[in-house]
Amino acid sequence: MKVMVTGAAGFIGYHVAKRLHSLGHEVIGIDSFNDYYDPGLKNDRADDLPIDVINCDLCNEWQLDTVFSQHTPDAVVHLAAYAGVRSSLENPQLYINNNITGTQNLIHQCERTKVKKVVYASTSSVNTGPVPFKEDNPGPAKHPYAMTKIANESQFNYSRIPQTVGLRFFTVYGPWGRPDMALFKFTDKIVKGEKISVYNNGDMTRDFTYIDDIVNGIIITLLSDKPGRNEIYNIGYGEQVQLMDFVREIEKNLGREAKIRHRPMHPADNKDTWSDTSKLQALGYKPTVQMREGVARFIEWYKNYYRIN
Numbered sequence: 001m002k003v004m005v006t007g008a009a010g011f012i013g014y015h016v017a018k019r020l021h022s023l024g025h026e027v028i029g030i031d032s033f034n035d036y037y038d039p040g041l042k043n044d045r046a047d048d049l050p051i052d053v054i055n056c057d058l059c060n061e062w063q064l065d066t067v068f069s070q071h072t073p074d075a076v077v078h079l080a081a082y083a084g085v086r087s088s089l090e091n092p093q094l095y096i097n098n099n100i101t102g103t104q105n106l107i108h109q110c111e112r113t114k115v116k117k118v119v120y121a122s123t124s125s126v127n128t129g130p131v132p133f134k135e136d137n138p139g140p141a142k143h144p145y146a147m148t149k150i151a152n153e154s155q156f157n158y159s160r161i162p163q164t165v166g167l168r169f170f171t172v173y174g175p176w177g178r179p180d181m182a183l184f185k186f187t188d189k190i191v192k193g194e195k196i197s198v199y200n201n202g203d204m205t206r207d208f209t210y211i212d213d214i215v216n217g218i219i220i221t222l223l224s225d226k227p228g229r230n231e232i233y234n235i236g237y238g239e240q241v242q243l244m245d246f247v248r249e250i251e252k253n254l255g256r257e258a259k260i261r262h263r264p265m266h267p268a269d270n271k272d273t274w275s276d277t278s279k280l281q282a283l284g285y286k287p288t289v290q291m292r293e294g295v296a297r298f299i300e301w302y303k304n305y306y307r308i309n
Contacts (some may be wrong), residue, residue, distance in 0.1 A: 116162055
């Protein structure tokens with residue numbers, strides 16, 4: 001199968017492109033290499049991939065039309081987006097342009113070239129109800145990032161693409177992760193002797209999901225014939241972890257103690273997340289990497305990448 005992966009130099013996109021290639025699929029990677037976080041990390045991911053990653057911005061209709069005309073895929077895994085719930089409050093228009101307009105441009109090209117299937121990224125932050133979260137109607141959005149992902153689910157729902165699958169990711173972490181996410185940020189600051197900000201005095205829980213489990217779920221939905229025309233699935237580990245237990249695990253693996261700055265609840269945050277993955281499990285999804293093992297793997301990668309003893 002010829003599969004296009006958008007955001008192929010991003011955290012999840014890198015791992016998905018690598019896995020698809022290892023399974024023998026032809027992979028077309030595209031990415032805009034924007035500076036939302038260190039482009040050097042994105043370039044290093046792209047350099048580590050066994051495929052070339054085409055520099056293409058989804059907001060540039062001419063670029064996108066050219067790529068689809070030259071490399072028409074059978075299916076698309078759409079992971080390109082501006083992420084980060086807190087930063088979306090500071091620049092909502094950037095998120096609207098990239099996540100909504102960019103996605104609509106992608107949908108247009110998929111319809112034009114008769115792409116058969118799209119698996120796309122949504123987010124657990126579209127849910128605001130009681131835990132564990134089910135695949136119920138989302139909203140209301142607490143921040144622009146969630147709003148753009150609710151919009152994406154609607155966009156694919158009314159598209160003319162034969163089969164679309166939305167995956168609501170729950171706190172993805174692991175090697176090659178994003179520097180703006182908790183594990184990377186906490187690790188970096190602890191190593192540098194800087195204070196980490198812990199919101200709501202640490203009274204929060206997250207459903208931390210290791211990258212390999214996320215990739216497995218993406219591959220399952222991409223290759224399965226069972227999902228209908230527009231299905232939504234939660235994809236998480238399915239277990240709540242206390243934030244301070246997460247911090248202690250980082251400390252243990254680094255052999256260093258965190259300097260903690262307690263801060264009030266952030267308006268963009270959910271206090272608790274927890275996925276009900278029973279719908280995805282029916283397709284064969286079964287997460288295997290617990291938080292302790294996942295944190296240890298990340299710290300090992302971090303030390304190797306930054307050459308830290």
